[in-house]
Amino acid sequence: MCFSHFLLAKIHRFNANVAVLRLATVAVASLSVAAMDVGAATRDLTITGSPMVFFDRTQNPTVSIASRVTVASDQPIQYASVRMFGYAGPDDKLDINPYYARLSLFNITWDAAKRELKIQKSDNSNFSGSNDIANLNEVLNQLVFFWPDNSITHNPTRMIEINLCEANKSYEHPDGTLHFYDYVSYSSNWSSAKTNAETKYYYGKRGYLATITGVAESQFSRKQTTATAQGWAGGSDAAVDGTWRWVTGPEGLRISGKDSLAGAVFWVGNYTPGGTKYVGDLIDYENWNASGITYTASGHRNTPTIPTEPNGGNHAEDYLQLVPGQGNSDSEGVWNDLSGTATLSGYFIEWGGMGESGNTITIHILPSNAFKSAMGM
Ligand SMILES: [Ca+2]
Ligand SMILES: [Ca+2]
Ligand SMILES: [Ca+2]
Numbered sequence: 252m253c254f255s256h257f258l259l260a261k262i263h264r265f266n267a268n269v270a271v272l273r274l275a276t277v278a279v280a281s282l283s284v285a286a287m288d289v290g291a292a293t294r295d296l297t298i299t300g301s302p303m304v305f306f307d308r309t310q311n312p313t314v315s316i317a318s319r320v321t322v323a324s325d326q327p328i329q330y331a332s333v334r335m336f337g338y339a340g341p342d343d344k345l346d347i348n349p350y351y352a353r354l355s356l357f358n359i360t361w362d363a364a365k366r367e368l369k370i371q372k373s374d375n376s377n378f379s380g381s382n383d384i385a386n387l388n389e390v391l392n393q394l395v396f397f398w399p400d401n402s403i404t405h406n407p408t409r410m411i412e413i414n415l416c417e418a419n420k421s422y423e424h425p426d427g428t429l430h431f432y433d434y435v436s437y438s439s440n441w442s443s444a445k446t447n448a449e450t451k452y453y454y455g456k457r458g459y460l461a462t463i464t465g466v467a468e469s470q471f472s473r474k475q476t477t478a479t480a481q482g483w484a485g486g487s488d489a490a491v492d493g494t495w496r497w498v499t500g501p502e503g504l505r506i507s508g509k510d511s512l513a514g515a516v517f518w519v520g521n522y523t524p525g526g527t528k529y530v531g532d533l534i535d536y537e538n539w540n541a542s543g544i545t546y547t548a549s550g551h552r553n554t555p556t557i558p559t560e561p562n563g564g565n566h567a568e569d570y571l572q573l574v575p576g577q578g579n580s581d582s583e584g585v586w587n588d589l590s591g592t593a594t595l596s597g598y599f600i601e602w603g604g605m606g607e608s609g610n611t612i613t614i615h616i617l618p619s620n621a622f623k624s625a626m627g628m
Pocket of ligand 3: 568589
């Protein structure tokens with residue numbers, strides 16, 4: 252990370268009775284993200300700057316984190332979600348500068364449990380068209396971070412993630428992160444699909460072949476396409492035949508407790524018949540196809556139906572294909588292992604959970620004596 256220049260942070264006070272923060276500075280890093288989007292749509296979010304807040308332990312500051320967010324979009328946006336991760340005291344919060352002159356254009360709500368600042372238009376309609384997007388840019392550059400806890404004995408880092416949520420595109424993952432989905436028509440083998448997904452950005456987030464780790468996520472992902480669509484996803488047993496793991500997205504970065512290899516494992520076995528769900532990496536979901544399959548109302552395979560996939564032993568079929576289940580758009584897809592050299596007509600893509608610089612701001616809080624020392628004071 253290259254710090255190009257320093258700015259004096261603008262300090263806003265909620266409590267006028269407390270003296271203003273004496274030392275505050277913000278280091279602006281140069282970060283940029285290439286913009287390649289699904290189809291012809293524009294969905295760009297860039298954030299430049301990684302604020303370093305230097306503070307006097309006796310103070311109780313609110314710091315503007317302005318002028319670092321740029322949005323470009325030709326899509327209707329329901330709301331902007333600004334979430335904070337990292338240590339947070341009970342009153343640690345995000346807000347919009349209360350002195351911002353055009354505050355009345357927006358409906359701004361803070362959800363303390365989710366630590367989410369939600370920004371909508373005042374009438375809750377979509378941000379749509381260039382004027383609305385300009386307004387959204389403006390308000391996102393009025394973010395303020397308020398922390399009344401004067402101690403830095405806790406983790407002094409906060410991560411702020413900005414997501415732009417279009418209707419029917421965002422799904423809240425059980426870990427509290429927002430994920431986004433689409434289906435890409437792209438005739439290719441598995442590895443080309445994986446590479447292609449990684450060239451597609453969605454509001455600052457790099458795409459990956461979808462990792463489907465629950466019923467709701469499976470249904471949500473399938474709703475992005477037609478009832479009969481099929482395509483690649485991010486599962487594979489290429490590393491160890493018969494040990495199925497997610498090799499893309501945040502799950503692909505995890506080291507499995509099963510074999511210490513990269514990628515969270517969800518299934519062990521080739522059809523002998525059946526196999527065994529592996530839950531040691533905290534993923535309790537699979538939906539392999541079965542002969543004579545019947546479905547629950549959600550479209551999940553009824554138990555005790557024994558799956559007949561994966562059936563490609565000895566590395567004959569090492570990559571995950573999602574196929575239609577019941578053939579209606581509300582159902583989960585069912586799964587097949589397939590040779591990675593096969594050509595499929597498209598793939599399921601997902602964004603989110605990676606904590607990328609393209610849609611995050613990391614705030615480092617340091618005591619003022621560190622700043623003084625750095626400046627030779
Ligand atoms: Ca996923
Ligand atoms: Ca295999
Ligand atoms: Ca198969």
